[in-house]
Amino acid sequence: MKSPLSLVLAAALTLPVAAFAANPAGHDHGNAAPQKIQLNAGKKWHIDAPLRQGMSAMQVAVNGTLPLAHAGKAQAADYDAFGAEISKQVAYIVENCKLEPQADAQLHIVIGEILQGVDAAQGKEGDKARASGVVKVAKALNAYGAHFDHAGWKPVQLPH
Template sequence: MKSPLYLVLAAALALPVATLAASPAAHDHGAAAPQKVELNAGMKWQIDAPLRQGMAAMRKAVSHTLPLAHAGKAQAADYDAFGAEVSKQVAYIVENCKLEPKADAQLHIVIGEILGGVDAAQGKQGDKARAAGVVKVAEALNTYGSHFDHASWKSVQLPH
């Protein structure tokens, strides 16, 4: 049986990322504020092996592309390859990750941020936003690391 994350993210991949990150409970008739990832009663959320593997692969992709982007040396092909790799890992997580529902909901928020960064990195928000997209994915991975119990996780060093 697929996890609720699989169903939600499969549908979400077809929706604008802003919709994915917006709070469904917001009823202010204006722009919905993005949800914030929360800890599990002050503790990090438990993860499983597929989530650990997918997030580690995304971190590796960010660690490769971020220095190029920051130095202004990343080319369109670098950003496209980055976006393809991160998207591949998101798909892997969606297909294989099985978390308890509350952890799943928190991961949903992180994945929404990651997908927003992928869109920018792939030029869907203009060429000038590509580097910022890589930074957005890095920030989302850092949020993941501070909220999910991923042993030996190291935060991504962001450019100053």
């Protein structure tokens, strides 16, 4: 049986990203405000090995693309490859990650932000938004690192 994260994220991969990011839990009780990630009673959420692997691979992709994007040297192919790699890792997490429901719900928020960044990086919001898409993914990864217990996680250094 798949976890709730698997089911929601699998559905999210088939829906427009903006809809998922605006409402990552799949329902809205009249509250249009975006959800904000929270700690687990002041502590970071526990993760599993698949989540660790997928997020680590995303961090490598961001650290490889962000300097090119910031310098204005990234080409469309760089952004497309970045988006493909991030999407591949999200799919891996969807298929393999098993978290407790509360941690799962918090991860939905992060994944929604990541997927919005992927759309921008792949040019779905126009070519000028590609670099900001990489930054959006980087910020989502930093939020992940601040809220999930990923041993050895180092925040992505964002351009000033």
